Amino acid sequence: MTTQVIVLNGGSSSGKSGIARCLQAVLPDPWLTLGVDTLIEAMPVSMQTSAAGIEFAPDGAIIVGPEFRTLEAAWMEGIAAMARAGARIILDEAFLGGAASQQRWLNALGPVQVLWVGVRCDGAVAAGREIARGDRIAGMAASQAEIVHHGVVYDLQVETTHTEALDCARAIAASVL
Amino acid sequence: MTTQVIVLNGGSSSGKSGIARCLQAVLPDPWLTLGVDTLIEAMPVSMQTSAAGIEFAPDGAIIVGPEFRTLEAAWMEGIAAMARAGARIILDEAFLGGAASQQRWLNALGPVQVLWVGVRCDGAVAAGREIARGDRIAGMAASQAEIVHHGVVYDLQVETTHTEALDCARAIAASVL
Amino acid sequence: MTTQVIVLNGGSSSGKSGIARCLQAVLPDPWLTLGVDTLIEAMPVSMQTSAAGIEFAPDGAIIVGPEFRTLEAAWMEGIAAMARAGARIILDEAFLGGAASQQRWLNALGPVQVLWVGVRCDGAVAAGREIARGDRIAGMAASQAEIVHHGVVYDLQVETTHTEALDCARAIAASVL
Amino acid sequence: MTTQVIVLNGGSSSGKSGIARCLQAVLPDPWLTLGVDTLIEAMPVSMQTSAAGIEFAPDGAIIVGPEFRTLEAAWMEGIAAMARAGARIILDEAFLGGAASQQRWLNALGPVQVLWVGVRCDGAVAAGREIARGDRIAGMAASQAEIVHHGVVYDLQVETTHTEALDCARAIAASVL
Numbered sequence: 001m002t003t004q005v006i007v008l009n010g011g012s013s014s015g016k017s018g019i020a021r022c023l024q025a026v027l028p029d030p031w032l033t034l035g036v037d038t039l040i041e042a043m044p045v046s047m048q049t050s051a052a053g054i055e056f057a058p059d060g061a062i063i064v065g066p067e068f069r070t071l072e073a074a075w076m077e078g079i080a081a082m083a084r085a086g087a088r089i090i091l092d093e094a095f096l097g098g099a100a101s102q103q104r105w106l107n108a109l110g111p112v113q114v115l116w117v118g119v120r121c122d123g124a125v126a127a128g129r130e131i132a133r134g135d136r137i138a139g140m141a142a143s144q145a146e147i148v149h150h151g152v153v154y155d156l157q158v159e160t161t162h163t164e165a166l167d168c169a170r171a172i173a174a175s176v177l
Numbered sequence: 178m179t180t181q182v183i184v185l186n187g188g189s190s191s192g193k194s195g196i197a198r199c200l201q202a203v204l205p206d207p208w209l210t211l212g213v214d215t216l217i218e219a220m221p222v223s224m225q226t227s228a229a230g231i232e233f234a235p236d237g238a239i240i241v242g243p244e245f246r247t248l249e250a251a252w253m254e255g256i257a258a259m260a261r262a263g264a265r266i267i268l269d270e271a272f273l274g275g276a277a278s279q280q281r282w283l284n285a286l287g288p289v290q291v292l293w294v295g296v297r298c299d300g301a302v303a304a305g306r307e308i309a310r311g312d313r314i315a316g317m318a319a320s321q322a323e324i325v326h327h328g329v330v331y332d333l334q335v336e337t338t339h340t341e342a343l344d345c346a347r348a349i350a351a352s353v354l
Numbered sequence: 355m356t357t358q359v360i361v362l363n364g365g366s367s368s369g370k371s372g373i374a375r376c377l378q379a380v381l382p383d384p385w386l387t388l389g390v391d392t393l394i395e396a397m398p399v400s401m402q403t404s405a406a407g408i409e410f411a412p413d414g415a416i417i418v419g420p421e422f423r424t425l426e427a428a429w430m431e432g433i434a435a436m437a438r439a440g441a442r443i444i445l446d447e448a449f450l451g452g453a454a455s456q457q458r459w460l461n462a463l464g465p466v467q468v469l470w471v472g473v474r475c476d477g478a479v480a481a482g483r484e485i486a487r488g489d490r491i492a493g494m495a496a497s498q499a500e501i502v503h504h505g506v507v508y509d510l511q512v513e514t515t516h517t518e519a520l521d522c523a524r525a526i527a528a529s530v531l
Numbered sequence: 532m533t534t535q536v537i538v539l540n541g542g543s544s545s546g547k548s549g550i551a552r553c554l555q556a557v558l559p560d561p562w563l564t565l566g567v568d569t570l571i572e573a574m575p576v577s578m579q580t581s582a583a584g585i586e587f588a589p590d591g592a593i594i595v596g597p598e599f600r601t602l603e604a605a606w607m608e609g610i611a612a613m614a615r616a617g618a619r620i621i622l623d624e625a626f627l628g629g630a631a632s633q634q635r636w637l638n639a640l641g642p643v644q645v646l647w648v649g650v651r652c653d654g655a656v657a658a659g660r661e662i663a664r665g666d667r668i669a670g671m672a673a674s675q676a677e678i679v680h681h682g683v684v685y686d687l688q689v690e691t692t693h694t695e696a697l698d699c700a701r702a703i704a705a706s707v708l
Binding site for chain 2 (some may be wrong): 552556570575576601604606616
């Protein structure tokens with residue numbers, strides 16, 4: 001019943017990556033952090049701006065094409081196999097499809113023990129942090145803040161509007177079996 | 178009496194760079210953001226780890242050598258000339274020498290109108306954010322949190338422990354003449 | 355008999371990553387590029403400088419610890435599963451263990467169809483390119499130039515000393531089934 | 532008659548930045564590397580995609596707006612002041628305006644001793660290297676390869692199509708007074 005995968009699901013600029021790094025620092029065993037950004041960086045540059053791959057709408061919304069879905073499905077199978085082979089994995093995700101995204105991961109992970117964590121941040125606060133970061137397309141934080149949680153079922157939720165990443169990580173670590 | 182330079186002085190991981198990007202977004206005119214990190218990146222790689230340049234002590238403290246000081250003095254003269262030539266400049270700084278660092282900038286800037294801003298963050302909170310960032314040498318946040326403010330005189334101080342970067346930026350912008 | 359994985363093996367600064375990006379541009383199907391750098395970035399920061407993880411000797415040599423090996427084994431299983439699930443994968447690798455490194459991948463990949471490509475670069479030229487990049491520890495290029503090829507068996511070798519990355523990529527693409 | 536500034540002028544992906552890092556490594560004194568990319572990074576994010584700042588045409592061409600020009604003029608004054616104050620400076624530039632760009636620098640630098648270096652690269656080769664880098668807008672290399680040299684007068688030219696960055700740097704260093 002040992003936790004094999006921790007899924008951090010939250011909108012852009014909600015603070016997931018910072019929590020992931022803090023989790024790696026506070027958990028006693030070594031954990032790998034992977035996620036949708038790893039997958040996107042692995043794709044051809046051309047797929048990052050094409051109808052087949054990923055498109056960014058003017059309001060920061062993301063549209064994902066069929067070739068993205070195909071590679072993503074194989075990626076998920078690979079992550080599940082890594083976990084079964086003994087790697088502890090933190091997944092840094094933004095479930096743009098809400099419950100449907102979670103179901104895809106459930107199908108891929110099968111019996112792997114997962115801790116599902118919702119990372120919540122007030123949309124206006126996340127939008128401000130998006131400006132402070134300066135490396136994200138304006139509007140992603142606001143457009144994703146709510147939809148990524150739609151219909152998703154969690155074991156635990158953390159809230160970064162008023163809580164530091166390290167404190168969120170400690171709360172999550174306390175739930176890791 | 179127009180403000181020509183905004184100096185943001187604070188320790189590592191206190192949130193200066195995020196405030197600078199928010200300031201650039203909220204101020205009506207275009208401002209350049211430069212700072213000690215720009216200078217370090219401009220230096221030869223070899224000076225970033227040598228007795229003549231910059232050394233990182235095991236506790237995250239930074240020791241600066243004589244060749245660094247020489248280049249820094251010319252850099253400061255250049256920044257002052259940019260401001261006199263009409264560029265509005267935000268300086269993202271960590272005054273490791275406290276009041277002495279401020280005096281060096283006062284000497285270089287001369288009659289240029291400066292808004293001196295202290296960026297405060299609780300040392301333990303900054304140390305947690307340093308872990309969340311994952312790209313800074315552990316210990317810099319804690320070792321710099323207090324010393325960078327020692328003897329420094331400010332027009333305005335902001336506090337990032339419980340205040341978002343965008344809100345700090347709005348408070349600073351309200352003091353820009 | 356379709357090629358499912360392309361392994362690019364070569365020393366640091368031999369030009370593997372540039373060839374990988376060119377391959378992604380010239381191959382008609384979408385390929386993912388992953389590799390040892392992806393794995394290292396996924397690890398906790400602490401493992402990147404510890405006896406359990408990775409250590410950099412003063413001459414640029416890399417020493418890999420037992421916890422690195424454990425995570426790497428699970429990573430390899432996961433990559434193999436991704437390929438079996440239909441993802442086409444370019445692996446950007448530096449076989450510090452020579453033939454033993456290749457054997458580990460052979461064990462993990464099993465019947466997956468692999469194109470093994472050696473990326474050769476004259477050690478002195480690679481050392482010069484390491485200086486030009488400015489983001490690698492000095493000495494890695496020279497120390498790895500020969501050892502990564504020791505005992506490794508290839509389907510194809512390319513040479514970046516006098517050949518552009520795009521031309522190497524075209525030669526490799528012509529061998530992809 | 533000591534050289535105070537080395538200007539490296541060439542198109543995107545012609546290899547200027549690599550030559551600059553090699554120059555910093557081979558020259559006996561410490562030199563700062565600054566350039567148009569430093570200036571762009573210092574600007575507000577909004578100016579990097581606006582009619583007032585910088586625009587990227589679909590073919591990779593760059594269009595520069597009036598607010599960019601104003602900040603650039605002050606930046607040039609500042610660089611000149613840094614050089615007069617004793618900093619040795621390598622400028623990594625792409626003279627999109629050809630001779631007019633050089634004239635602007637001549638006006639700003641006045642009596643400062645400059646070594647003007649043209650960095651040439653065959654357009655097709657530079658375009659291939661742009662693909663290999665993967666971080667530049669496709670087309671910049673080809674569109675800039677010739678125009679940046681139009682009417683520019685050099686003390687020295689180097690050619691990166693068949694010459695390594697380190698060898699180019701050594702040739703340039705031999706001309707530094």
